[in-house]
């Protein structure tokens with residue numbers, strides 16, 4: 001499907017060609033190997049106006065009527081009995097880069113689709129699946145979608161670290177146990193009293209008007225190694241949760257001469273910074289990138305969880321079994 005669409009010479013073709021010319025800066029931040037991409041074609045995502053007024057005025061680009069010309073759609077029937085549209089992302093960061101959107105125009109909300117996300121990770125073990133919350137980088141917060149990119153695209157997959165961003169890693173071999181463990185982590189982003197009152201999740205007073213805690217989520221599946229390999233391993237689901245405090249950093253709103261157009265989503269929290277203009281690319285040093293990621297990450301959970309989140313998660317898993 002991917003090569004078929006690229007041969008069609010639509011916008012995706014042009015933008016995937018441009019990917020090979022993206023400038024990359026390698027950065028090491030407290031031992032974590034981050035990267036900065038200068039990708040002018042991403043300007044639409046970086047600058048996306050996701051206010052309710054702006055959303056109302058544009059045609060939804062994830063609904064069948066709004067897709068790009070030449071865009072192909074593969075219908076994926078999830079075992080959760082929901083249909084998703086898999087399409088080539090016409091504004092890629094990686095190659096290939098897919099969007100996986102609900103066949104229904106419904107708001108971006110993780111919990112009703114989390115199980116499907118894990119099934120998708122299992123069906124596409126060569127891909128990493130991620131989710132941007134409605135206030136955390138999603139450029140279509142009004143239409144539920146995931147994205148899929150090649151495994152190992154995101155530094156955090158192979159260099160899990162809490163040095164760069166605030167991250168919690170959950171690992172389980174069985175899909176249903178993994179789903180339950182991830183839900184327990186996600187529940188840390190709630191205020192139980194409020195959640196029980198409204199029936200929905202809220203992360204705190206400052207975001208109380210929002211229907212979902214601010215988070216970015218990454219999931220991938222590692223199949224069992226073949227019995228012939230030297231080190232036998234069981235299959236494993238992996239999910240990383242980033243809790244978020246701010247949607248965009250202060251420097252995004254700074255005066256022209258110091259402005260950095262940087263709008264952190266999952267990809268950024270996972271170690272790949274994307275900027276769409278030259279000035280921002282030049283201004284974004286490793287120190288600045290680290291400070292921005294810390295500024296937008298929710299630090300309060302670190303106080304609750306301590307410095308070894310994976311141990312804490314295994315405790316959570318045990319105490320609930």
Ligand SMILES: [Zn+2]
Pocket residue numbers: 060061062063104105106142143
């Ligand atoms: Zn839509």
